[in-house]
Amino acid sequence: MIVVTGATGHLGKLVVEGLLEKLPADQVVAAVRSPEKAADLAERGVEVRRADYTDSDSLVAALKGADKVLLVSSSEVGQRAAQHQAVVEAAKQAGVRHLVYTSAPQATTSKLVLAPEHKATEELIEASGLPATILRNNWYNENYADTIKQAAQTGSFVGSAGDGRVASAARADYAAAAVAVLTGEGHEGKVYELAGDVTWTNADLAAEIGKATGREITYVDLPSDEHVKALTGAGLPESVAGFLAAIDADIKAGLLAETTDDLRTLIGRPSTPIGVTVAGIVG
Structure with missing residues (x-):
């Protein structure tokens, strides 16, 4: 069971x-x-x-x-x-x-x-x-769902991750990996570093949103404190804004940029590119 x-x-x-x-x-x-x-x-x-x-x-x-x-x-x-x-x-x-x-x-x-x-x-x-x-x-593509929707409507989004790269994958990819481990054999004692096959930046994300919407989308990179101000100005609680800016600082530092073979090996297929998730959200 x-x-x-x-x-x-x-x-x-x-x-x-x-x-x-x-x-x-x-x-x-x-x-x-x-x-x-x-x-x-x-x-x-x-x-x-x-x-x-x-x-x-x-x-x-x-x-x-x-x-x-x-x-x-x-x-x-x-x-x-x-x-x-x-x-x-x-x-x-x-x-x-x-x-x-x-x-x-x-x-x-x-x-x-x-x-x-x-x-x-x-x-x-x-x-x-x-x-x-x-x-x-690693990070989920869907973590950017709200950003993708907002950018599709307004034509731009802000952040403070600079050129930091993210090795994200779709939530369904990580779920499939868990299913593979739970229904397979020989996984005890293992540590799997699960990440998407392809890394991307916020500029890449803007390009994918632009491709899906057929309009130009711009990414505006801000200093971390200005990012927090922008988020609180949009109605987010200060604690949440601070957390999101801290994540962007970690991305800028390369802490979510490492990709491995573990995810695609467990699920037996490539991970889901951010562009596919963007297209699904934008419709």
Whole structure:
């Protein structure tokens, strides 16, 4: 039995869909914070269990009888390590034979703003003694969905990443990699650095949006503090604006630029180019 946490989230839902293409529904469990949001999965024969990362008892119940567990990292930045620890402890209590975790690029050595919580989680998993696979997911193409839509409407977008390159891939690519690990053999003890095959800059993104819309799109690169001002001026909370500018600073420093063969090897095909995602969003 395979349990997928965060199974109604963007990534978790795609993983469940992928598992259902390979396994009978009664072998898949969707562990979710709000079971009512997984009614469509329940209708298809998937067992839905309540699992709240802040409620240890719910996690113990959700992972009971699990052979394999995919721990999709929490979206609550700043709370992740404690929440993930609760899942790891529940997995150990359940006697899980294989834990798979979605981490961040070069998590144990990177200066990426997101890395520390993932590093802490990887260390918790190692200390638990559970057989595990670490999927270090690079950036998702879909992280730029709002930027792509806004640029398509206005003809420009701003950032502070300079000429920094991103080795992103589509969310579905990372989900397919997780499915391959969960349904395959010999992945225990492995750390996979998952990234897109082709890197790109914000100028490249502008060109792809222009190609999809048939109009000229410009990228305006700003100093980091001006980027924050632009984002708060557009209505984003200061904490969110600061976080987005910090990510751009990391991109400018090359922290999301490394590409490897791991993703395409696991999924058996090339990763999805940013241009394909842009075309799908712009329509």
